[in-house]
Amino acid sequence: DAGVIQSPRHEVTEMGQEVTLRCKPISGHNSLFWYRQTMMRGLELLIYFNNNVPIDDSGMPEDRFSAKMPNASFSTLKIQPSEPRDSAVYFCASSLGFEAFFGQGTRLTVV
Amino acid sequence: AQSVTQLDSQVPVFEEAPVELRCNYSSSVSVYLFWYVQYPNQGLQLLLKYLSGSTLVESINGFEAEFNKSQTSFHLRKPSVHISDTAEYFCAVSRAGGSYIPTFGRGTSLIVHP
Numbered sequence: 001d002a003g004v005i006q007s008p009r010h011e012v013t014e015m016g017q018e019v020t021l022r023c024k025p026i027s028g029h030n031s032l033f034w035y036r037q038t039m040m041r042g043l044e045l046l047i048y049f050n051n052n053v054p055i056d057d058s059g060m061p062e063d064r065f066s067a068k069m070p071n072a073s074f075s076t077l078k079i080q081p082s083e084p085r086d087s088a089v090y091f092c093a094s095s096l097g098f099e100a101f102f103g104q105g106t107r108l109t110v111v
Numbered sequence: 112a113q114s115v116t117q118l119d120s121q122v123p124v125f126e127e128a129p130v131e132l133r134c135n136y137s138s139s140v141s142v143y144l145f146w147y148v149q150y151p152n153q154g155l156q157l158l159l160k161y162l163s164g165s166t167l168v169e170s171i172n173g174f175e176a177e178f179n180k181s182q183t184s185f186h187l188r189k190p191s192v193h194i195s196d197t198a199e200y201f202c203a204v205s206r207a208g209g210s211y212i213p214t215f216g217r218g219t220s221l222i223v224h225p
Contacts, residue, residue: 004154031211042217043155043201050210091154098143098162098211102154 006092006103013110018080021106024073025094033100034067034077035091043091049075082110113138113204115216123222126194132187132219134176134202141207144185146176147215149199158200161185162207172196197223 005024013019025032034046047057052069060067064083069075079086089107093100118133136142143162147155159170166178176187185202199220203213 033212035215043215045212045214048210048212055210056212093154095211098145098160098205099157100147100155100211100213102156104152104154 004092004094004101004103006090006106008106009104010107011109013082013108015083015110016081017110018078019082019086019108019110021077021090021092021108023075023077023092023103025075025092026096026101027073029094029096029101030072031095032069032075033091033093033095034075035093037089037091037105038087046077079108082108084110086110113140113142113206113214115202115204115214117202117216117219119219120217121220121222123224124192125224127191129190130188130192130196130221132200132202132221134185134187134216136183136185136202136204138183138204138206142204143207143211144176144178145203145205145213146170146174146185146187147201147203149201149218151198155201158187192221192223194223194225196221 007022032049046059047067049069067077089105091105093102114137116135124130145160146158148158149155161178169175174189199218201218202216
């Protein structure tokens, strides 16, 4: 398996624009996580899906953020409208047991 | 809810010296504990984990960690570090018996000097 695949790897966008981050989890994994990593706040859990259903979205910072998992092989994290403070590295991870497998992340810069 | 405190944001050490990266956790329920490593421009990778049984767990590359329930700690150690161990190390906790949802500490940057 190629591991967790995220796209794009880098995204630079202007404030106010919509941004969509994509994730393909490892086949067979039933849990998917979106994390945000910043110097100030470290690694924060944004949302957790189990069997494609959002279970815990308490980490989603604002209504500007939304996440979907339409099927077991695809998830998106959308920010609309984006703001400079959203600049961070966003990680997707998937798991089946007691190990999370992370993608390489999307580095988002909002100018 | 669970939380993790990594007491050192940065640990510089010379090659072949021993190192300890500290991790303390807080939880009202039983937990599972993990160490993950992140190399530059990469995602996190699992280094080792404690689920049950022996409180001393080891990784394949010489790291070990010991679960100490009374001190609520899970410190990571290596007796002799290499340049290639330079990375960011994250301690994580997840509620035992429930869904695996890791909560991560802020991370410790291990910098190995020649």
